[in-house]
Amino acid sequence: MKMLSSPAASRIALNAPLVLFLxxxxxxxxxxxxxxxxxxxxxxxxxxxxxxxxxxxxxxxGMTLLLGVIVAATTTALAFLFSLWVLNLPKRWKPVVIACIxxxxxxxxxxxxxxxxxxxGFNGLVNRSLLAMGVIDAPLTLIYNPLAVVLxxxxxxxxxxxxxxxxxxxxxxxxxxDAAKSLGASRxxxxxxxxxxxxxxxxxxxxxxxxxxxxxxxxTPSVLGGGKVLLAPNLIELLIHxxxxxxxxxxxxxxxxxxxxxxxxxxxxxxxxxxxRVSR
Amino acid sequence: xxQSRPHQRRRVLHIAADSTLAFVGIVTLAFILMPVVxxxxxxxxxxxxxxxxxxxxxxxxxxxxxGDAHWRHAFFNSVAIGLLSTLGALxxxxxxxxxxxxxxxxxxxxxxxxxxxxLLLPTVAIAAGQYLLLAKLSIxxxxxxxxxxxxxxxxxxxxxxxxxxxxxxxxxxxAAAFSLGASRxxxxxxxxLPNMLPSVIAAALLCFVSSFxxxxxxxxxxxGVKTVPLxxxxxxxxxxxxxxxxxxxxLSLFTVTAASLAIxxxxxxxxxxxxxxx
Numbered sequence: 001m002k003m004l005s006s007p008a009a010s011r012i013a014l015n016a017p018l019v020l021f022l023x024x025x026x027x028x029x030x031x032x033x034x035x036x037x038x039x040x041x042x043x044x045x046x047x048x049x050x051x052x053x054x055x056x057x058x059x060x061x062g063m064t065l066l067l068g069v070i071v072a073a074t075t076t077a078l079a080f081l082f083s084l085w086v087l088n089l090p091k092r093w094k095p096v097v098i099a100c101i102x103x104x105x106x107x108x109x110x111x112x113x114x115x116x117x118x119x120x121g122f123n124g125l126v127n128r129s130l131l132a133m134g135v136i137d138a139p140l141t142l143i144y145n146p147l148a149v150v151l152x153x154x155x156x157x158x159x160x161x162x163x164x165x166x167x168x169x170x171x172x173x174x175x176x177x178d179a180a181k182s183l184g185a186s187r188x189x190x191x192x193x194x195x196x197x198x199x200x201x202x203x204x205x206x207x208x209x210x211x212x213x214x215x216x217x218x219x220t221p222s223v224l225g226g227g228k229v230l231l232a233p234n235l236i237e238l239l240i241h242x243x244x245x246x247x248x249x250x251x252x253x254x255x256x257x258x259x260x261x262x263x264x265x266x267x268x269x270x271x272x273x274x275x276x277r278v279s280r
Numbered sequence: 281x282x283q284s285r286p287h288q289r290r291r292v293l294h295i296a297a298d299s300t301l302a303f304v305g306i307v308t309l310a311f312i313l314m315p316v317v318x319x320x321x322x323x324x325x326x327x328x329x330x331x332x333x334x335x336x337x338x339x340x341x342x343x344x345x346x347g348d349a350h351w352r353h354a355f356f357n358s359v360a361i362g363l364l365s366t367l368g369a370l371x372x373x374x375x376x377x378x379x380x381x382x383x384x385x386x387x388x389x390x391x392x393x394x395x396x397x398x399l400l401l402p403t404v405a406i407a408a409g410q411y412l413l414l415a416k417l418s419i420x421x422x423x424x425x426x427x428x429x430x431x432x433x434x435x436x437x438x439x440x441x442x443x444x445x446x447x448x449x450x451x452x453x454x455a456a457a458f459s460l461g462a463s464r465x466x467x468x469x470x471x472x473l474p475n476m477l478p479s480v481i482a483a484a485l486l487c488f489v490s491s492f493x494x495x496x497x498x499x500x501x502x503x504g505v506k507t508v509p510l511x512x513x514x515x516x517x518x519x520x521x522x523x524x525x526x527x528x529x530x531l532s533l534f535t536v537t538a539a540s541l542a543i544x545x546x547x548x549x550x551x552x553x554x555x556x557x558x
Binding site: 028088101155250 | 290294297298301302304305308309311312313314315316318319321322330331332371372373375376378379383385391394395397398400401402403404405406407408409410411412413428429431432435464489492493495496499500509512513516520524525528531532535536
């Protein structure tokens with residue numbers, strides 16, 4: 001039974017099923033979207049022209065980018081401070097803290113988005129406490145707005161920012177920091193002149209990664225936006241799936257994919273942190 | 281004496297910086313764990329709505345979950361889709377993950393890129409394309425359609441985790457078996473599979489849970505097939521019930537238990553392997 005002993009033949013035999021399957025179920029669909037995005041009438045780019053000239057669509061794209069930037073900035077800043085804290089934590093506490101940030105992965109994206117309702121909702125924890133304390137007279141609308149979407153998305157994407165940053169911070173050679181200290185540098189100077197240059201690129205590329213993933217989020221904005229905050233992925237679903245408007249939906253998908261690919265390329269050029277698992 | 285003043289000031293600053301950092305760290309942990317705590321609390325409510333219990337606690341929503349035919353139906357659909365997608369991803373992904381780990385060849389980055397891209401690409405874009413194709417083939421709206429899209433969706437886990445598992449096996453073991461006349465199938469069954477079993481179990485678990493929780497693909501290509509996330513989405517439009525929290529907690533407990541068992545198995549496996557080698 002040495003029929004596959006030639007390395008080339010065995011490589012083909014091992015790869016063929018997966019490659020054929022993915023060609024059919026991933027490459028063809030993505031190409032299909034690209035093909036559909038080019039309209040036949042009145043001209044090839046008419047779908048794109050329709051998207052770009054529509055104020056509604058452009059506002060949706062703008063909102064998607066804006067919320068993506070806000071989520072990326074806040075999540076990365078929070079993850080940066082958090083990782084700094086973990087870096088100086090006693091060794092036995094580190095696994096506990098890391099387990100804590102991975103724990104929410106065991107709850108689905110949908111349920112994690114829903115979990116904000118008992119907190120921020122009309123009869124939620126925050127409103128009930130504020131009413132009881134007499135700070136407000138009537139419940140506030142804390143949900144179904146861009147802020148709630150940012151909060152929910154940042155919450156879900158926090159591990160995506162924190163895990164690469166933790167890895168980058170722990171790779172920094174402690175002796176460099178000690179050397180600076182022994183030469184009389186203050187803690188702030190050591191941080192600014194030694195630590196920050198060493199982790200700066202990783203931090204920047206992590207934040208771009210978070211931005212790229214945030215712009216593709218569907219579930220969190222659709223639950224916490226409650227139809228009031230329309231982002232690009234939600235608009236795509238609305239157009240293609242519910243309205244059957246394939247042309248503009250496909251053009252919007254291609255635009256979303258291009259934004260995504262450009263950000264990933266940028267993040268990669270800045271020196272990619274190890275890519276972590278993310279699913280939506 | 282003249283030096284101690286700035287020194288003291290610096291110490292105060294350090295303590296202030298350290299405590300601020302600790303405060304931010306702990307608040308962040310609370311923020312990250314909030315969904316877990318809230319879902320667990322809601323699942324124990326005695327009340328009627330999806331809210332944090334204020335009064336008595338009860339397990340009634342767990343009972344409701346297992347008693348409701350509507351939920352049971354969605355649950356069985358999701359379990360079937362999860363199992364089939366996991367099986368499909370393993371059967372298609374394992375050989376390619378093996379080739380990618382063991383050999384270097386031209387075009388390897390294409391295979392890897394394809395297998396890993398669903399992890400990062402916007403799911404909506406993939407879902408839209410797959411919906412288009414599956415509708416053209418008129419299999420949209422079936423369980424098969426969801427399974428096909430989910431195989432693509434969970435493939436990265438097989439590729440990454442099993443790839444790591446395969447990389448940890450000494451290639452000389454295979455070479456030895458081969459020189460002793462073992463067939464490829466025997467080598468796979470007797471050498472590779474037992475040694476990489478922990479990684480296969482870990483990957484299978486991740487695949488199953490990801491498929492079980494997946495909403496966007498199922499929404500696009502599922503048509504009328506009711507999975508658990510789609511049922512939750514449907515309920516969201518009317519009234520949210522604490523059953524969702526009970527379901528989520530049950531599933532998480534199942535996953536955590538299974539993962540711990542897998543880790544335990546892995547530890548025992550290592551000990552056994554160590555004993556054989558020494």
